[in-house]
Amino acid sequence: MSSLLFDERPLVVQPKLAFVLGGSDEAIILQQVHYWAQKNTNIKDGYSWVYNPMKEWQKQFPWIPERTLARKFANLEKSGVLVTNNYNKAKFDKTKWYRVDYDALDKMEHRLCQNSMTSMPDCHNGECQNGMTNTIDYTETTTDINNTSETQNVSDGAPKKTIKKKEYNLDSKEYRCALKLQEEILKNKPNFKKPNLQKWADTFRLIHERDKREWTEIGEMILYATQDDFWKANILSPDKLRKHFDLLEAQRARDSKPRKKQVFQRETLPDWAKDIPESRKKRGIKKTDSVRINAEIDALLKELELDDVEGSGTS
Incomplete structure (x- = not known):
């Protein structure tokens, strides 16, 4: 039996809560706050509270940096x-x-039920019903609904609603990030098929906007x-980057930590070992790839930070 299957107390969450909050991690976090607040006796101003520093919370969600x-x-x-x-x-x-x-x-749930044109779990005609749902689709896309087959009518006889695609300027941060990702992929895969950069943007x-990532963080x-x-063979689109962003962030943080230096006992070399050939003395230490990577990161960050200063954050 796999050690990953419910021998320990699982974290349980309703799919509808994840839909309302926009992510499964957010739903699990809120569920745990509710769970511990109900178990605690910390009553202040008529409410039950739970308190913890972020390091302690992270122990409950070890997959989230x-x-x-x-x-x-x-x-x-x-x-x-x-x-x-703060009641400390x-x-x-x-x-x-x-x-x-x-x-x-409750208000957020009701508002989503009324406004959603998609298949929100247990939501019918603007009214949210109780119950469990097995599956949920988190796919987020911007679509162009112009023809009959792609048009949804709010009600019989109502005018067709048209949603136009957003066109990104070539100098917008979204488009430039898409272009940068394409350029970096082409360095590894010269025959990479040209993508739809507007869709990538x-x-x-x-x-x-949805994941609350800073532009500098995205560039890095x-x-x-x-x-x-490993990742250069697997991250071949913004969708893949978005899907694995948390994992990439955790691995990058781990890789950036300085490794402990090993201490070796210095021994006296025999005379015959002290005669080092001139050819070996002239050998220099090659620059590591990390120097080049850091330089590229710095250049990209300066470019993105300059846009923030100029107030182009609304692009």
Whole structure:
């Protein structure tokens, strides 16, 4: 029997909650806050709270890097479904206290039910029903609905709703990230089929807007993924980059940690070993690939940061 199959207490979450919050990680985080707040007796201002530093939370979600986890907590807080406060007795203690705002969560669910033209789980005619759903589709695309077969009518006799594709300028950050990814892939695969860069650009928009990734962070990951010996053969589109972003981020952080130096005992060489040929003395140490990679990352970051200063963040 596999050691990965439910011999330990699993993290359980409703697919509909993941749909409402926009991701399975966010749903699991909110579910755990709810679970521990209900088990605790920390009652403040009429509510049950749970408090933990981010390092302790990360132990419950070991597949999520701590930096990414902190960002997901912050996004839940911004959305209004997660409330934070500080009830610590010591003023220097900045540990956050958390609780779920159930009213805000219900409103978010109801709003999505009314506005969604897609197959939201257990949602019919703008009314959300209770129950479990086995599958959920997280695919996010921008489509052009112009012909009859691709058009959905809100009701019989209602005018057809047309959604036009967004066209990205060549100097927009989304398009430039798409172009940069293509350029790096071509260095490894010269015969790589030319992609639809507009579609790629739209995926980079989702990475920035939906996944809350900074442009500099995206630029770093493009270069890392296309120059890593394993990932350069697997990250051949923005969709793949987006799917594995957290894993790439964790591996990159691990690779960047300095390794401990081994201590060797220095021994006295015999006289015959001290005569080193001139040809060996002249050998220099080759520059590592990391120097070139870091230089490219720095150049790309400067370019993206310059755009942020000039106020082009709305592109």
